Amino acid sequence: MRRALCILGCGCLALCAGAATSFGPARVRLQNGKQLDCEILARSNTVVFIQRVFGAGVAREQYPLAQIESIVFPRPAFLSVMATQALPDKAALRACIKTAEQAYAATRAFADVKGTWAWHVGFEYARLLEQARRFARARKLYDRVGRDGSDAELHRSAALRSALCAYYSEPPSNALKRLLVIATVVTNDAERAALAYYTGMCYAQLGQPVASLFALLRNVVLYSLEPGWEPRSLVAALPNYAVLDRGDEFRATCATLARRFPATPYATVASNMLVRLAAGTNLSACASLSLYPVELRK
């Protein structure tokens, strides 16, 4: 029966030779060490159909997946473009997302085979979604990459980005759990700085100002050379100080923002807060997160 189906499959391919969409050129490595440069025509759950050129002739063959060690396609153009292309505006981002979607769909056909680019493409696709602030979709895609991809660094990166997306797409308690777990796999200060910020924001939203401060201020003490995180963390610290009624720290932080990060929205907010306090506003009136330019889950 199986043989009949294979023959039938080949027959169909033969009939549709002119019209079939192939998966393009690839190098197939078999379990016995043999290497075949060919064009991938089609696949089923268990078999891959290829076409090889021999001089003037062309041969069509099929190999069971169990015999195939890996199929290495050329690096997708999408990945090369992603490495070099800047996205100047939202229209460019949307166009890039569309391209990514197509590239992902194309590479997924062989996602279960070693050598696939599917998860690398998927990761970049998810990054674009994240950039477009479609965090829930991005998180799901990151989770898929992390679960099914075989590259260790890709796993790690996907897990990290998924946890960061969780901040925007899940309740703070769930997001916090994920962020705390991911803290064990970060490897550089840029990742630690992002983690510190989002962990601090989760704690703030869960009404734990002390824990929030101890997370956020890591970006002031330990990761101040990572661009952008220090002023964001300082401004996020302000409502925590207000909740704890720490007026001295609140004012000192406002002064620091105004002095060290002038002409930024953070400095503007900080200066405004100082003016309000000087006018007699109670510190507790400055305790709401919504008063500050911080990242909040919508």
Add this chain to the structure above:
Amino acid sequence: MAGCKVALLILLTAVAGVGADERMDAPTLYATALRAFYVGQFSEAVRLLQEFTSRYANEPQMTGALPRVYYALGCAQFNLRQMEPAIAAFDEHLKLDPQSAFRTDIQFRMAAAEQFLGQYAAAAAGFAALLQAAPNFAQADDARFQWALCLLAQQQSGDAVAVLQTLAAQTKDEQLRTTARALLLQTWYDAGYHLMALSNLVRLVRTEVPVDHMIALSILALQLGDHFYDAGDYDRALDAYRCALRRDEMLLRQTRRLRELHATRALRDAQPITNLYAVAARERLAALIAQNEAQLHLLEQRADFDTVWLMRVGRCLYDMAMPWEACLAFQEVARGYPGSDAAQTAQSSLIYCLVQMRLFARARAEIDAFVQTYPQVDSVPVMRFLKCESLINEEQFAEAERLLTALLEAYPAHPSKDRAAFYLHLAQAMQEKFEEALAGFADWTATPAYKTSAVAPDALYWHAMALFFSGDYSNALPRMTAYLTQWPESRYIPDMQYRIAVVHYMQERYREAAIALAQWVQRYPVHPMIWEARMLRGDALAAIGELERAAAVYGEAGTNSGPYYHYAVAQMGKCYKQLEEYTNMVNVYETYVRAVPDSPNVVEGLYWLGWAQGQLGNVAGARESYWDALTRYGNRRDWWGFDDLLRDVARMYSGSNGLAALSLRLREEDGLARSRGKLTLASRLRIALYNAHLRAGDAAMARATARDLAARFPTNVLGADGLAFLARTVQTNSAALPLYRQILVEFPQSSFAAEAALRLAQDAKQHGQADAAKRWLAQAEQLAQDMKIMLEISAVQAAQLQADGQAQAAILKYEEILANRAARGPLWPQALFGLGTAYEELGNYAKAIPYFQRIYVLYAGYPELTAQAYYHSARCFEQLQQFSEAVNSYRELLADARYQKYDVADFARERLKQLTAAAPETTP
């Protein structure tokens, strides 16, 4: 160039006939040397070129070629770092061709060679001259850089700074610019221009940390930070420290950088060398790799880099009064590097920060970890003391006492023993363990070593306070008075003066109290105790009969006095009541009700307003005040005051028509409430109507009202009173239980909660659920607010004890009930019956009988109990062999038709038959 070739050709021709067969000719020699040079075989190139010069140096035909030969020779020797010969070769070249096209290149190489040989002055002069002569020379930037290095080697930092600044500003080579800037920073630092170094360092790293120099810059950051810290300039010190990267981040970046450089080198090595610039580029790359490897090696040797850096940062932050940030730095050392030399210091610093920040729970956790990790270090006693102090600060006095006692036992010579002992006695006083506290304070004050203690004013203050709060005013007063003289600057003086006034009051010296309080209030108008003092002054004046002055003092309290406002109004009301100034009383309460309409205490205000109006004969006004309160608050499910107020307003409906008028008003308000959707209020008015019908003797109407209430009003609009009413009057027992449960869930604080729990207990007991009954009963006991319910609970508890076979305990409970005059209704006969049966169980039949007799003599209105009493008394008589008395009791039971429906009547009949059959003479 063309001339050289011609010369070579001529040479070729001229010596063709001469040429040794084993020797290369000049062009071949030269060409072979150059080939060797270009493939990097510089030694071979040198050998061949030296061969050339040794053969043809004095040949006039070679004059044109020799300059090139010497140039190539110099370059090959230069590449082999044979600098002196290279310089000689270049010299020869320049002698032969002073206008050489390679002049600038040669000058550069000669200066570089001198630099290599350590002849820095000559090298610097050479570079300077070269740049002067050929400022646009292709390798001018390199030349300028090397010139700066030569100046630095001669300690001419000032000159080097100028050169490096020019280079950093002018060069287009990114790498060279970064290197120049990095070197400039170090140069500034070495030259003592610390501010310049700092500002440029900050600017450099904030843009992007140059990876080839980040380790050197991080080390420089520490040096700069230390310099400014030692100078007391903490802001700048922190700016400097924050320019350093963490060690593992630097290792990560440096390793990645080296991988990139090695990959670049591998690519370049695979390509042939086509010109000198390619050689120079390779050399520069090699130097860069060597520099990076050296940096990496340096960092790998500095395993303590992070702890050193973090401790400096933490110290700086702490001195800048940034404890949160300092905590993080110390915590990072303590947690991240627990085995490091700095870990212990970091942990103790962390603890001091947390204590300072009043994050006491965290501080205690850290102290526990410290003591566990470093049990033998000298600072452990101090840490344990800090833990105790934190408990005092958080008012956890019991735990503080326990730990302080242990601390003083473990460390009898503790450096803070005076403070620890003070805290211990303070903790005891706060727990009202006055005996221990006073004994402790007495010891403390008698200890000569503590006379100069920093906490002496505190200890003496709290000693006096302990006496005060224990009620020992006689001993408290002299201590308080002495304190004022002994510690006139103490922060406790205002409080002490106030307490002295209070002592006067408590010892009924009201005039002295009033005078002292008047002075105190004037002296300390914004003291936290100001309102309490004012109220107390009013009380003192009232106590000496100065009611008008007292009322005026009470009148000083307004809504700004917080909880004292209600007290002040109540006291003013009492004063005016006593003075019979009812108009003033009305004014006071009218003002009060207007000022705080939403206060839960305003009900009391309305009550007194109504009362005062009543006193003024304004019954209508009084009634309206009460109705105002009833309708304003009566719709709140959680309001308990409806019944009390209604009872008072009902008294105002007197006379023959009073009840009818009240009923009419109730119906009117009920209709109004229902039309406005105020169902809770309407339900309460219905209950009031029910009671009015009962008072009027119209039981049928009352029942109809109750049924209507049960049908119309869902339970979720009823208050606790409504639910209790339904449960008691309308519902069957099984339907009442959910209502009682609802009371417990929704109104656990209400006065009906205890009754609800009690009924549930009784029901559980009836159904044999002993454990559930006990739980409900315990809850009822906890919730009970009035005596009647408590006595009912006692009755059920007694029955439970009796059922558990604890007859003696049950007897005690029953006697409690009988001793209480509030035990009315069926409770009394139930208690009597319980006592009788308990004694009967104990076999004390003679004692049991009188209890049974009292029931059927005094409480015939409880037929079931009376029947039981008859039966049990007869049984007791039988036990005492008093058979005629037993027979009489049976006969009395059987003679009354009311008792025949009870089982005991049948038992009595049977028993009587047996007795009369056995002993006919016992029957009269």
